[in-house]
Amino acid sequence: MATETITEQEHLTQIRHYLHQHPELSDQEFATTKYLTEKLRELGYRIITPAGLKTGVIAEIGTGKPVIGLRSDIDALPIQEATGLDYASANTGVMHACGHDFHMTALLGAAEKLAAEQLTGTVRVVFQPAEETHVGAQEVTDAGGVDGLDAIIGFHNKPDLPAGTIGLLAGGLMAAVDQFTVTFHGVGTHAAMPQLGADPVVALAATVGAVQSIVSRNQDPQQAVVVSVTHIEGGSTWNVLPETAWFEGTVRTFDQKARALAQKRFIEIVNGQAAAYGVEAEINWQTGPDVVDNDPRLTKIVAAESRQHFNVVAPTPSSAGEDFAYFSQRIPSVFAFIGSHGNSDWHHADLIIDDAGLVPAVQWYYFNAKRLLSELA
Numbered sequence: 539m540a541t542e543t544i545t546e547q548e549h550l551t552q553i554r555h556y557l558h559q560h561p562e563l564s565d566q567e568f569a570t571t572k573y574l575t576e577k578l579r580e581l582g583y584r585i586i587t588p589a590g591l592k593t594g595v596i597a598e599i600g601t602g603k604p605v606i607g608l609r610s611d612i613d614a615l616p617i618q619e620a621t622g623l624d625y626a627s628a629n630t631g632v633m634h635a636c637g638h639d640f641h642m643t644a645l646l647g648a649a650e651k652l653a654a655e656q657l658t659g660t661v662r663v664v665f666q667p668a669e670e671t672h673v674g675a676q677e678v679t680d681a682g683g684v685d686g687l688d689a690i691i692g693f694h695n696k697p698d699l700p701a702g703t704i705g706l707l708a709g710g711l712m713a714a715v716d717q718f719t720v721t722f723h724g725v726g727t728h729a730a731m732p733q734l735g736a737d738p739v740v741a742l743a744a745t746v747g748a749v750q751s752i753v754s755r756n757q758d759p760q761q762a763v764v765v766s767v768t769h770i771e772g773g774s775t776w777n778v779l780p781e782t783a784w785f786e787g788t789v790r791t792f793d794q795k796a797r798a799l800a801q802k803r804f805i806e807i808v809n810g811q812a813a814a815y816g817v818e819a820e821i822n823w824q825t826g827p828d829v830v831d832n833d834p835r836l837t838k839i840v841a842a843e844s845r846q847h848f849n850v851v852a853p854t855p856s857s858a859g860e861d862f863a864y865f866s867q868r869i870p871s872v873f874a875f876i877g878s879h880g881n882s883d884w885h886h887a888d889l890i891i892d893d894a895g896l897v898p899a900v901q902w903y904y905f906n907a908k909r910l911l912s913e914l915a
């Protein structure tokens with residue numbers, strides 16, 4: 539019987555299609571964790587997942603310093619897949635619509651290459667859970683999963699870049715994410731007699747417009763800032779002014795000063811509008827992931843290595859958030875974009891990404907892991 543040999547591309551494609559077919563939601567990645575753990579064990583990795591982590595895998599190979607972390611996220615989204623692919627999701631209502639299957643495959647592929655080498659130092663692979671809910675990196679950090687790392691690198695696939703093109707820049711690559719909810723408490727009354735109440739709907743309508751002045755009048759025009767009100771609720775019928783009206787939304791920034799200023803002005807404007815319309819404002823501000831902030835020195839090293847193998851471009855920063863920021867606030871780190879040549883964008887039910895990006899993504903981890911081991915020795 540002839541021995542069938544498959545190319546690296548075919549091998550990686552098989553892994554990705556398997557993972558794509560079996561997506562799991564954030565913090566419920568039990569089968570994915572089992573699959574990754576078995577693969578890493580077979581490759582000779584020491585599994586060092588802290589007891590505090592329910593899902594996700596952390597494993598090491600090599601010994602001594604430096605210790606270089608390579609990170610991939612592993613979770614999928616609550617989206618019903620609409621690609622029609624023969625390897626489409628087998629789990630109803632769950633889809634790898636952000637390409638974390640691509641990230642896992644790339645890191646497994648790099649883990650395999652690194653396992654075949656004599657390393658000077660240690661490589662730690664960090665397969666983290668729950669990126670989509672922005673809690674996984676913190677769970678890993680709290681459990682001690684990134685303790686002792688000298689550097690950590692990771693990437694997100696980018697459907698609008700050609701397969702294998704690398705996007706790199708020092709500083710803010712992905713935005714800090716804040717979330718707000720506001721309830722205006724007024725006095726309900728008959729719609730025909732507004733003078734007897736205090737109308738929270740008019741206050742809300744004025745406020746939705748007013749908070750846009752945070753971007754246009756308060757921030758430095760050179761700073762990218764987004765304020766979006768995404769959801770409003772109030773009232774129940776046509777002839778009654780309600781007692782309360784509510785809205786929520788998000789603020790995206792790339793700089794600590796811009797972030798603090800946005801929050802300060804938001805609270806001032808909302809309270810000011812409430813006073814102007816004679817209602818009370820109840821503001822709830824939730825701080826999400828920080829900006830993904832690439833270390834300038836490490837970025838220089840990774841960019842130099844990457845340019846030897848790939849087309850490297852300076853990408854437009856993304857106002858989406860990425861919880862890799864929890865690592866980048868604590869450990870010198872570099873986060874890149876790697877082209878995945880998609881037909882659509884992140885979080886779309888019809889997103890199909892190109893397996894041709896896998897080999898370059900494997901190589902990106904592999905070459906940079908080796909480069910950082912020698913540079914930080």
Ligand code: NI
Pocket residue numbers: 636637638669694
């Ligand atoms: Ni993602």
